[in-house]
Amino acid sequence: MENRDFIITSLQPWDIEIGSTIKNTALEISKKNRVLYLNTPMDYSTRFRGNKNKAWIRRMDVIKKLVSPIRQLNENMWIADCPFCILPVGKLPTSFLFDWVNKLNNRKIANHIRQIATQLGFNNYIHLIDTDIFRSQYLKEYLKPSLSIYYCRDFVIGESYWKKNGTRLEPLLAAKSDIVLANSTHFAERFRKYNRHTYPIETGVNLSLYDGRKSWPVPxxxxxxxxxxxxxxxxxxxxxxxxxxxxxxxxxxxxxxxxxxxxxxxxxxxxxxxxxxxxxxxxxxxxxxxxxxxxxxxxxxxxxxxxxxxxxxxxxxxxxxxxxxxxxxxxxxxxxxxxxxxxxxxxxxxxxxxxxxxxxxxxxxxxxxxxxxxxxxxTHSWGHSVRKIYTIIDKYYKK
Missing domain, CATH: 3.40.50.2000 (Glycogen Phosphorylase B;)
Structure with missing residues (x-):
């Protein structure tokens, strides 16, 4: 697959200081396609609680208009930050109130994505949602991408923050998506009851960094x-x-x-x-x-x-x-x-x-x-992993 436009919304900010499956996947896709990776916004509670890590500092600099919200990482890839915060939803008491506020947040995020996509000339794009159950829940309706993919890489609804509403909303997000990707057969089995276009894919390893044939100094x-x-x-x-x-x-x-x-x-x-x-x-x-x-x-x-x-x-x-x-x-x-x-x-x-x-x-x-x-x-290179994704997308289009 070449010369397509991808927009990625993820649970992980680009600036996290650890290795990341979605970051490596995005970089691999950008070798032959254009990629816009959205740093989904933090909510007000995170802003004021502020653990002041690298990702938090970057987002605050964008909100304060100290830096541009758009960075070009390579010839085909851009990182977009949100110059705003969204409303916190984690402690809202009822599902009705949660959904109402969450829709407001989704609409705000979608408007920002459309603005950046227009600026960069992204058209007919594929939207890849990386385990972002809440902030991407309604983006298919608001953005109307040519293809919507939900990618589950972790059992986040097992964590306390996600249990109440994530358990309810993740199946809905999977069902409305055109394709569901899961990074294990175990996860894939769970999602097939919501979406028959569910496929397990194995993630990859950065072979240029993790080279076992090279001699490494002892730290x-x-x-x-x-x-x-x-x-x-x-x-x-x-x-x-x-x-x-x-x-x-x-x-x-x-x-x-x-x-x-x-x-x-x-x-x-x-x-x-x-x-x-x-x-x-x-x-x-x-x-x-x-x-x-x-x-x-x-x-x-x-x-x-x-x-x-x-x-x-x-x-x-x-x-x-x-x-x-x-x-x-x-x-x-x-x-x-x-x-x-x-x-x-x-x-x-x-x-x-x-x-x-x-x-x-x-x-x-x-x-x-x-x-x-x-x-x-x-056999688990990032190129191998992304080629599987391309094959799944091609198969869906042919159907």
Missing amino acids: EDMKPVPHPVIGYVGTVNSTRLDSDLLLRIAKKRPTYSFVFTGPEDEVFSKHPIHQLSNVYFLGKKPVETLPAYISSYDVCINPQMVNDITNGNYPLKIDEYLAMGKPTVATSTHTMQDIFAAHTYLPANEDEYLQALDNALEEINNPMRKEERICFAE
Whole structure:
């Protein structure tokens, strides 16, 4: 697919300081098509609460008219910020009031999109909604795109903010969309009852960054850590990672160093696991440095809890681990069994985890197994993922 116009509205602002499936997808689409990525506006409560991260600062600069609301990222891609805030809806008491205010917000966003699209000469565009259940709920009606796609990458309605109204509105958004994309077969099964044009697609990995055949320097804060190193990269989140399981495993393998590279949430930061001498929390790191950390690990882990949020989620970090050639141990979930079973260890309980870690360490000097993992990860490039999306769109148009 070439020379088409895409407009993307996402739950994630462009300026988040972590890796992102939708950002990589947008960049891949922009190689042959024009892309307008909308930084959907923050509401007034977020503005005044202000955690003052990079995304918040950028949005405030646009609202204050200190910078232009439009940035051109490359020849075919623009980022558009909203020079306004919208009304908060999360705590509204009734569905009627929620929908009424949410429609006002959607109309305001749609007017801004139309203005930018006209300015850039976007025509007959495809609208890709990335898990933005509330702020994109009525954009199909207001924008009338040539094609509307809802892309579910996560079970957000399992989170407390989304449960009340997201559980009600996500099926409606999926049903009215022309196509639904899901990043796992588990999610796809859920959406097919709302929309028969539902397709699972696997996400990708940035192979130019995560290069397991390259020699990487050992980060300074990893040099004092004794081997063997069992490592995790990503947000250390108490709603997704099994902290109690990790505590028990780390106690039973005192000669293993357990390293976590990424920001912690408040609950995890106060967990007793911090008291263990063989556990290291290195904090948040720039994305471009993460391959060096993974390279310095002996075995990589993704010790998730199994719940509605994690069971169907596609863990991008697994592709990153495998692209770096690392033996990987991850909790057995629907998606892990469906896609990664042949290339990872998938324990389901504490005893299996301990055995899997021991077995994985025996592979660290096996070049053939390393190359197998890298070759598998290469089948999950962003180009491969986006070509699947193009094929699905073409198939829909032909029907």
